[in-house]
Amino acid sequence: xxxxxxxxxxxxxxxxxxxxxxxxxxxxxxxxxxxxxxxxxxxxxxxxxxxxxxxxxxxxxxxxxxxxxxxxxxxxxxxxxxxxxxxxxxxxxxxxxxxxxxxxxxxxxxxxxxxxxxxxxxxxxxxxxxxxxxxxxxxxxxxxxxxxxxxxxxxxxxxxxxxxxxxxxxxxxxxxxxxxxxxxxxx
Ligand SMILES: Cc1cc2nc3c(=O)[nH]c(=O)nc-3n(C[C@H](O)[C@H](O)[C@H](O)COP(=O)(O)O)c2cc1C
Numbered sequence: 694x695x696x697x698x699x700x701x702x703x704x705x706x707x708x709x710x711x712x713x714x715x716x717x718x719x720x721x722x723x724x725x726x727x728x729x730x731x732x733x734x735x736x737x738x739x740x741x742x743x744x745x746x747x748x749x750x751x752x753x754x755x756x757x758x759x760x761x762x763x764x765x766x767x768x769x770x771x772x773x774x775x776x777x778x779x780x781x782x783x784x785x786x787x788x789x790x791x792x793x794x795x796x797x798x799x800x801x802x803x804x805x806x807x808x809x810x811x812x813x814x815x816x817x818x819x820x821x822x823x824x825x826x827x828x829x830x831x832x833x834x835x836x837x838x839x840x841x842x843x844x845x846x847x848x849x850x851x852x853x854x855x856x857x858x859x860x861x862x863x864x865x866x867x868x869x870x871x872x873x874x875x876x877x878x879x880x
Contacts, residue, residue: 700818705868707822708776710784710860714745719819723859724788726815730808733800738793739808740851745786749844753787753832754780760835761828769828780828784858788812789829791847792854805854812857822862829856 694702720743727741744750757780761770773780781787790812792798792805809825816823833841833853842852 696818700814703868704813704817704823705866706824707784707858707860707862707866708782708824709863710782710822710858711863712783712785713861714785715821715859715861719821720745720786720788720859722819723812723815723821727788727790727808727812730804730811732804732807736793736800736804738795738801738804739854740791740848741808741812742789742791742845742847743786744789744845744856747785750781750784750787752844753829753841756835756837756841757829757832760831763835764831773828780831781826781858782824784824784860786859787826787829787856788859789845789856790854791845791851794850794852809855809857816857816859821859822865823860824858826856826858829853 724741724743727739728737730739732738758770758773758778761773761780764770790805790808792801795801813823813825830853838853
């Protein structure tokens with residue numbers, strides 16, 4: 694296996710981060726990997742925001758959990774509670790990816806996912822644990838969207854997309870086994 698394939702095979706979603714922080718040099722490298730992602734027609738309909746501010750991370754988490762707890766379908770909330778009641782798992786850093794507003798969304802969402810994966814793989818390649826987190830969207834669904842857009846310095850016309858949580862695992866996890874049933878070859 695070459696280094697790229699080892700990185701892909703070694704990535705897993707970390708859900709328990711230690712307090713250890715990342716270097717600014719690593720963060721810059723990881724953010725740049727996000728910016729290097731391909732996008733439909735090279736539109737780059739994303740904005741990448743590196744968040745180290747603990748207060749802001751805590752505000753997003755508190756609001757996200759509050760909104761989730763009031764959501765009629767309790768499945769997601771119960772799942773998060775069963776995992777320790779944390780949306781961001783104590784990650785010291787979040788790379789937030791805002792996405793250009795569009796209705797209906799098409800390629801923007803695919804571009805967003807590819808950028809998130811670039812970030813996750815770049816982090817993994819540097820030995821930094823990570824977790825793509827879509828549930829951050831709950832923080833924007835309860836009336837505080839404008840406040841968070843301002844605090845996260847969203848550009849005009851951008852809204853919540855995804856985030857990638859970054860840090861160092863409390864205890865390193867193991868990558869999930871791949872499912873060969875999902876693979877078809879046609880000769
Ligand atoms: C678009 C997307 C959103 C996700 N959102 C969350 C999330 O909010 N919280 C979380 O713990 N994991 C989240 N994950 C991680 C998935 O649960 C994880 O990728 C999946 O269970 C497979 O596990 P693995 O990443 O360890 O291979 C997300 C993954 C993707 C691709």
